[in-house]
Amino acid sequence: xxYSVIVIGAGSTGAATAHDLALRGFRxxxxxxxxxxxxxxxxxxxxxxxxxxxxxxxxxxxxxxIEENMILRRIMPEALELNDGLFVALDEEDLSFKERFLxxxxxxxxxxREIPVEQALxxxxxxxxxxxxxxxxxxxxxxxxxxCLSFLATxxxxxxxxxxxxxVVDFVFQGRTVAGVRVRDRRTGEERVIGGDIVxxxxxxxxxxxxxMAGVDVPVIPTAGVMISVGxxxxxxxxxxxxxxxxxxxIVPQRRTAIIGTTSWRVEDPDFIPIPEDHVRLLLDRAxxxxxxxxxxxxxxxxAVARPLVGRRGVAADGRELSRTFECFDHAVDGVxxxxxxxxGKMTTARAMAEKAVDVVCAKLGLEIxxxxxxxxxxxxxxxxxxxx
Amino acid sequence: MPTWQLRVLRGRPGGSPRLELYQVELPWxxxxxxxxxxxxxxxxxxxxxxxxxxxxxxxxxxxxxxxRERLMCITPLREFxxxxxxQVEPLRHFPWLGDLLVDxxxxxxxxxxxxxxxxxxxxxxxxxxxxxxxxxxxxxEDCIECxxxxxxxxxxxxxxxxxxxxxxAAIERMLxxxxxxxTARLLALADDPHGAWRCHSAMxxxxxxxxxxxxxxxxxxxxxxxxxxxxxxxxxxxR
Numbered sequence: 001x002x003y004s005v006i007v008i009g010a011g012s013t014g015a016a017t018a019h020d021l022a023l024r025g026f027r028x029x030x031x032x033x034x035x036x037x038x039x040x041x042x043x044x045x046x047x048x049x050x051x052x053x054x055x056x057x058x059x060x061x062x063x064x065x066i067e068e069n070m071i072l073r074r075i076m077p078e079a080l081e082l083n084d085g086l087f088v089a090l091d092e093e094d095l096s097f098k099e100r101f102l103x104x105x106x107x108x109x110x111x112x113r114e115i116p117v118e119q120a121l122x123x124x125x126x127x128x129x130x131x132x133x134x135x136x137x138x139x140x141x142x143x144x145x146x147x148c149l150s151f152l153a154t155x156x157x158x159x160x161x162x163x164x165x166x167x168v169v170d171f172v173f174q175g176r177t178v179a180g181v182r183v184r185d186r187r188t189g190e191e192r193v194i195g196g197d198i199v200x201x202x203x204x205x206x207x208x209x210x211x212x213m214a215g216v217d218v219p220v221i222p223t224a225g226v227m228i229s230v231g232x233x234x235x236x237x238x239x240x241x242x243x244x245x246x247x248x249x250x251i252v253p254q255r256r257t258a259i260i261g262t263t264s265w266r267v268e269d270p271d272f273i274p275i276p277e278d279h280v281r282l283l284l285d286r287a288x289x290x291x292x293x294x295x296x297x298x299x300x301x302x303x304a305v306a307r308p309l310v311g312r313r314g315v316a317a318d319g320r321e322l323s324r325t326f327e328c329f330d331h332a333v334d335g336v337x338x339x340x341x342x343x344x345g346k347m348t349t350a351r352a353m354a355e356k357a358v359d360v361v362c363a364k365l366g367l368e369i370x371x372x373x374x375x376x377x378x379x380x381x382x383x384x385x386x387x388x389x
Numbered sequence: 390m391p392t393w394q395l396r397v398l399r400g401r402p403g404g405s406p407r408l409e410l411y412q413v414e415l416p417w418x419x420x421x422x423x424x425x426x427x428x429x430x431x432x433x434x435x436x437x438x439x440x441x442x443x444x445x446x447x448x449x450x451x452x453x454x455x456x457r458e459r460l461m462c463i464t465p466l467r468e469f470x471x472x473x474x475x476q477v478e479p480l481r482h483f484p485w486l487g488d489l490l491v492d493x494x495x496x497x498x499x500x501x502x503x504x505x506x507x508x509x510x511x512x513x514x515x516x517x518x519x520x521x522x523x524x525x526x527x528x529x530e531d532c533i534e535c536x537x538x539x540x541x542x543x544x545x546x547x548x549x550x551x552x553x554x555x556x557x558a559a560i561e562r563m564l565x566x567x568x569x570x571x572t573a574r575l576l577a578l579a580d581d582p583h584g585a586w587r588c589h590s591a592m593x594x595x596x597x598x599x600x601x602x603x604x605x606x607x608x609x610x611x612x613x614x615x616x617x618x619x620x621x622x623x624x625x626x627x628r
Contacts, residue, residue: 042441229444
């Protein structure tokens with residue numbers, strides 16, 4: 001028989017999960033309260049992580065990143081720019097991390113190589129000429145909206161239904177088992193019930209709110225970050241600071257623009273995040289340290305969004321200490337059957353998150369169907385619009 | 390902190406749309422998308438709008454602001470005065486789904502029919518000197534498929550089967566680098582009565598483009614190419 005699975009959220013996690021489920025033969029319905037990628041995924045920093053950023057502090061996440069980075073290059077080339085990344089030492093403290101960084105990258109399987117400063121400056125002529133060291137890694141840049149649309153387009157081709165502007169207002173139970181969701185069509189205001197054998201909660205920083213509707217707890221901590229888009233691109237590669245991840249330590253170029261990021265603080269409500277003015281000033285100052293004059297091309301946009309970090313005990317309030325790995329929760333352990341939450345992670349690791357979530361779904365249903373998302377190339381993002389009227 | 394006034398088109402298909410006034414308190418440094426999102430978050434959860442990236446790379450948040458096509462995410466509030474309402478309406482020439490939401494799939498299907506795949510290679514353009522007489526670099530690669538050009542185009546108002554500026558620009562770009570694809574098919578698509586000849590050079594597409602694509606110039610090049618192909622067929626090629 002064919003089982004029905006409902007996926008809540010059409011960000012990168014929900015989109016990749018829908019694709020994986022559809023490939024494994026499930027009947028899939030995705031419900032998303034807004035546009036595809038209108039939450040955390042859309043407002044992403046656009047960094048295809050090599051894992052270098054997490055190699056020293058968070059090796060598990062770093063390993064996930066490099067593995068997924070290499071898979072995404074195969075399955076969605078149209079949504080990527082493969083321009084590599086550079087970790088640069090701006091001062092003696094940064095420089096003191098160099099050997100440790102190179103060793104950590106090697107440990108995690110990230111191909112990192114130190115390049116002479118003169119060569120780095122030849123490759124990136126606008127870079128601060130006073131840098132003390134440079135290490136090249138296979139970072140890249142992706143297009144977040146197209147990233148999500150590609151997964152969903154492929155899911156749709158394999159039979160999935162994607163309902164945008166459709167908000168989950170409640171769960172439907174049979175005893176202690178989730179049997180579906182009650183949704184509201186935001187265009188008509190009409191409510192209806194969609195039945196499903198399993199519901200996957202992939203609502204990112206909102207997954208705690210969704211889980212609460214089912215009476216279970218998910219330890220997700222919405223942790224906001226500010227990013228600034230500037231109207232002129234000065235670097236070919238992604239430029240990172242060679243140090244522990246911190247505020248304002250990365251510039252991700254995108255097409256002819258670039259995005260300076262980021263900061264980190266906990267928020268209660270991810271629906272609307274006011275942008276702290278001091279964060280904007282900090283980011284602009286820090287960008288100038290990498291590339292003097294960076295902001296001369298003018299600010300194009302400023303935005304903030306919440307990351308869905310998975311909470312652990314004894315963690316600092318800014319969330320920098322929280323791992324970027326992901327977690328899959330089968331809420332059967334909380335006494336609620338039929339509900340799985342997949343959260344945490346990075347957009348770079350969305351496919352792996354989906355694989356894990358669908359493995360859990362299969363195990364719950366007693367099925368053994370192998371995952372194929374590592375090999376199957378995705379359709380163009382434009383194919384998402386192919387079927388609609 | 391100033392209180393901004395927004396007059397937003399509200400309604401659903403089948404009903405009569407109306408302009409509704411909202412007031413929203415936000416600092417000078419933020420953008421129109423923040424005002425719309427804050428209204429949705431705090432005042433009216435039924436408000437429909439498209440958005441994703443908030444930095445003009447996804448093309449989702451196109452609307453008409455005081456009658457002009459803009460992306461909400463790069464429209465700074467400081468351009469306006471807090472005591473003058475900012476009028477926000479959906480894009481024209483797309484099926485309207487309610488409030489600020491339109492269905493972009495007709496445009497996306499035409500773009501898919503052309504099928505130009507952008508391959509990102511050397512993207513560093515900041516310090517490359519432009520040729521003499523060229524004021525700014527334009528290229529189709531920066532097209533974010535936002536639909537502003539379709540909304541602004543007066544021909545779209547008269548002919549909803551018109552391919553539209555973005556699609557014609559995509560055809561022109563693909564003809565320049567066909568990578569083994571069938572150029573005759575692309576030329577036939579452009580030579581259609583609803584193709585390149587329909588354009589009457591109002592240049593509105595180029596004026597509203599947020600990504601310096603310059604579809605109007607691309608359509609001009611495309612027409613010259615079509616004429617050259619015809620002349621070649623009549624006089625030169627013997628086919």
